[in-house]
Amino acid sequence: MGRGDLGGAEGYRKIVHDALAKRAKIDETVWERFVTRLDYLAADMTTEAGGKALAGVVGAPSMLAVFFAVSPSLFAPICASLKAAGLAGPNTRLVLEKPVGRDLESSKVINQVVADTVSEEQTFRIDHYLGKETVQNLTALRFANTIFEPLWNNQTVDHVQITVAETEGVGDRWPYYDEYGALRDMLQNHMMQLLCLVAMEPPSGFDPDAMRNEKVKVLRSLRPMTAETVAMNSVRGQYVEGVVGGEKVRGYVEERGDKTDTETFVALKAEIDNWRWAGVPFFLRTGKRLPERRTQIIIQFKAVPYSIFGGAAEDDLVANRLVIDLQPDEDIRLSLMNKRPGLTDTGMRLQSSPLSLSLAASYAGAGGRRRIAYEHLLHDVFRGDRTLFVRRDEVEQAWAYVDGVANAWKQAKMTPHSYPAGAWGPRAQSDSLIAPGGRKWGA
Known part of the structure; x- marks a missing residue:
């Protein structure tokens, strides 16, 4: 109709x-x-x-x-x-x-x-992200594998990164996007859902209310932003003229011709105030006209508490990292330290090697055609299954957090930093956001 x-x-x-x-x-x-x-x-x-x-x-x-x-x-x-x-x-x-x-x-x-x-x-x-196979796989990864649950907490996790990067500009969505910006367009829904799936407690079952009850608890535990804390915990950006994929593109303002302070990039440090995640920062970033299209979650584990390896091996030692690629690649990689092969005169040398699971190959091996997100979601509508849909209190709790960020920006008079199209946002500012503790973005 x-x-x-x-x-x-x-x-x-x-x-x-x-x-x-x-x-x-x-x-x-x-x-x-x-x-x-x-x-x-x-x-x-x-x-x-x-x-x-x-x-x-x-x-x-x-x-x-x-x-x-x-x-x-x-x-x-x-x-x-x-x-x-x-x-x-x-x-x-x-x-x-x-x-x-x-x-x-x-x-x-x-x-x-x-x-x-x-x-x-x-x-x-x-929220069409919840219909993606790889996003649904987060639930299976966490709650169908005993090896992860004992490690999924502030005792072993140093920090979490969630990136949703787009190469495209705003295009004909300019009127809508200029009213909403990256914070309201992407972070309030897609990124909040990914954060909840990573941080939630095990539900009592895989049913609509059990899943959504746990997600709401996470949203309620998010530490509010204030005018005093928002500058050190968030970054706003707006793309200007640059090059993406070898093609010169216009800046956000030039696409329409209207001067505006709407952000096309946002990065922030979120804190979850509960027993599992207290002290573990969640770094979220999303933006338009970034170097590549990527949706990725990184669980960065802490370094070993004491190294028995001296000499050159000490420099080789890096902390384990679990990387979950949601798009365009669909795979899971767990980096593990192992001995570097060969003979040396300086003692044992170490290297980091990934254990990889290609979800695309796994799905192909199972037979059948891959289904897009909306196929899953519309099928569930017909079945009356609300597990992958968002409840009213989820939406409103996510808005409460995002409103706090937006209001803090306004009170602190934070305007977007410019970044050239094709860059990872305002790099100096976003790198400074994650830098304490020697942390770095995944790209």
């Missing part, structure tokens, strides 16, 4: 066919059965007439899933239209795309509008 006509049902079916053909070989026999299930309605769902038109098409279905792929400002009129048309009953499921609001206050307003329409059990807030 949409406001454009798309050439009616046949035009819509062609769009679907072409999209599927890009992902997989189409069995035309199966397609002929499937295509009869596709229809298209050109109507404005923000009006009562649009809701009635939809009701006339779907009738009284056993299950109706409504995907809100629209601006949050349209959620309220669409909900009103559904209610007026009698389409907000117990068989209706509402699927909401991020962002759910721009701050805590607007998020609460939207969530209440939705709550007045359907129950929380009928509400599916999508």
